[in-house]
Structures are given as C-alpha cells and as structure tokens.
C-alpha cells in the first residue's frame with residue numbers, strides 16, 4: 455500500500471495518549487487529523503508540532519494535522535480512533551455519530567467503563583452508533599510518552615469484525631510498534647480497566663514501603679481478581695494472560711510513568727486524594743473504575759478484596775494502613791479453590 459492509498463485516520467482526543475497514537479499513525483504514512491477541544495493546544499500541535507501540555511519536549515511529525523472542528527477531523531476519514539477519557543466516551547460518540555463517513559469503523563483506546571452504569575465501552579458504542587458499525591478496542595502496556603518517543607511497544611486490538619481488526623492493527627503496526635489482534639472485546643476491556651485499580655494498590659504498598667514481596671503478591675493476586683471477574687463476565691482467560699491483562703498490569707503496577715500507580719504512591723505516603731490528583735494533573739481512570747469494578751463484582755457475586763480496599767481508600771472510608779490490615783487479616787485459603795482454566 456502506498457502512502458496515498460492509506461486511509462485517513464481521525465483521532466479524537468488530544469491528551470497524551472491520543473497525541474502519541476496520532477503521531478504513530480502519521481509516521482506510518484496515514485493522513486492523520488487529531489481533534490482536540492482546547493484551541494491553544496490544537497494550535498501548538500498543528501503549528502508548532504508539539505503538545506506542550508501533555509507531551510512537552512517531544513517533536514510530533516510535521517504531517518500530523520490538528521483541529522478543534524469535529525466535522526473537519528471526520529471528513530473523508532476511513533477510520534476513527536477515540537482516545538478521550540471514559541467519562542467523555544459516550545458524549546464523544548454521540549457527537550461523532552452523525553458526522554461519521556458511512557464506511558468508517560470506530561476504534562477506541564480509552565480504558566474504563568461508562569461511569570455510573572458500569573457498562574463496557576463496546577456496549578456503549580454499539581448502542582450509540584447502532585448495528586453494523588465495525589468496532590474495535592486498542593489496549594495493552596503502553597505509556598504515551600514512550601510511544602511518542604518511538605520506543606518499542608506491543609499492544610493488542612480486539613474486535614468481532616476480523617477485517618476491521620486488521621485495518622486498525624495495520625495502521626498501528628510499524629518498525630517500533632507491534633499490534634497483535636484478537637476477538638475478545640469484553641476480556642480486553644476488562645483487563646485495561648481493572649489494571650488501573652490494581653496499580654493503585656501496588657502504588658499504595660510501595661508508598662508505604664511494604665517491600666518488593668508485597669508488590670509481587672499484590673500483582674499476582676490482582677491478576678487472580680481480574681481472571682475471576684473476567685470468567686464471571688464471559689471473557690476468555692487467555693486474553694488476561696496476554697498484553698491486555700498481565701502485560702498492562704505489570705507495566706502499570708511497576709512503572710512510575712503510570713498516573714494510577716502515582717496516585718497510590720502519594721496515598722501510601724500520606725497525601726490526600728485531592729492533593730495527589732492535583733499534582734498528577736492528568737486523567738486518573740481508577741477513581742471511577744474502582745466503583746464500576748465493585749459494582750460488577752456485586753452483580754456477579756465475586757469477591758475482589760484488593761479492588762474493594764482500593765475503592766474504600768479512594769472514597770476515604772479507610773486509610774491505607776487499615777486496607778493493609780484488612781487484607782492481612784483475611785482467612786488462610788487455597789490459592790486456587792477451583793481451576794480458572796476449565
């Protein structure tokens with residue numbers, strides 16, 4: 455495929471991840487337009503080739519365009535990639551729905567659930583866009599800064615539509631970026647959402663200086679919580695043993711670029727949530743996701759002690775020390791009371 459054959463990609467959301475993905479796709483030769491709502495930021499990206507707020511100091515490709523006009527971003531697009539925070543997902547889909555070119559499928563790299571309802575984002579997308587629109591989720595271990603800097607990254611695209619899945623993966627795949635494919639949207643979305651909650655737990659433990667054993671224990675039992683909820687929801691276990699689950703869990707629980715881990719670190723060192731969130735100054739998805747994970751766990755009757763403690767710490771109902779005491783006081787039990795893999 456020559457550069458001129460490559461479909462135009464509209465990336466909606468000019469934060470760190472939307473900008474990094476738009477830069478990646480533009481570097482792969484796709485005509486790429488990034489939509490953002492902040493005129494000053496859009497001007498800095500379009501004219502100065504830098505997202506001065508979210509990715510300062512990183513040069514963006516000259517061919518990447520940016521606009522505040524949704525109709526302009528979506529005109530003639532062959533593929534739409536939504537990268538707004540989960541709280542803005544439904545409203546962004548509603549805004550794009552009447553402007554979407556008929557042949558353009560919609561993918562998203564947002565991680566989380568619809569706040570308030572706990573619905574999966576693919577359920578929201580199917581309802582807002584209607585039947586027959588190809589949908590895909592892009593997820594996996596990927597800090598925006600590293601992708602923007604061109605460092606090697608692997609992630610995964612899941613869709614029920616194999617052809618659209620390949621189209622999205624093709625746009626992302628390149629010399630420094632491996633895009634795998636799969637068809638378990640539910641499991642992929644659950645992994646991407648839930649790892650943010652578990653990153654807070656390991657951040658809290660590290661902030662309290664509980665040691666490396668505690669960190670490894672939390673990651674492993676956290677993975678177990680993800681697997682159990684995923685099975686109850688009808689997702690496939692292997693999805694969570696891959697990039698969408700274990701991969702992203704390890705990255706976010708151990709990498710200090712993670713905003714969710716940094717929130718936990720600050721709480722573990724005694725900061726208030728308000729101060730920690732202000733200091734981070736970017737989206738911290740776990741704050742809403744913890745509520746939605748526990749809502750799903752309640753509906754399906756699944757016990758998730760780590761996620762539950764994170765939720766209670768984030769609500770200010772217990773201190774990190776009380777959360778630790780609660781986890782350590784749990785009764786001794788079999789590691790796997792029943793097999794997770796059938």
Ligand SMILES: NC(=O)C1=CN([C@@H]2O[C@H](COP(=O)(O)OP(=O)(O)OC[C@H]3O[C@@H](n4cnc5c(N)ncnc54)[C@H](OP(=O)(O)O)[C@@H]3O)[C@@H](O)[C@H]2O)C=CC1
Nearest residue numbers: 468469470471472492538539540542564565597598736737
């Ligand atoms: N950053 C990363 O490394 C990764 C992030 N993700 C996921 O990507 C999603 C986006 O996060 P990320 O880019 O990191 O967040 P950032 O905090 O970097 O940026 C948030 C962006 O969302 C915009 N925004 C906020 N509310 C709205 C709204 N109502 N309508 C339109 N735009 C809005 C902000 O605009 P403004 O500046 O005008 O407020 C800003 O451009 C999240 O779900 C996150 O979990 C996934 C993988 C990696």
Ligand SMILES: O=C(CO)COP(=O)(O)O
Nearest residue numbers: 594595596597712713714
């Ligand atoms: O999703 C991410 C990495 O895959 C980014 O994590 P944070 O939102 O915690 O920064």
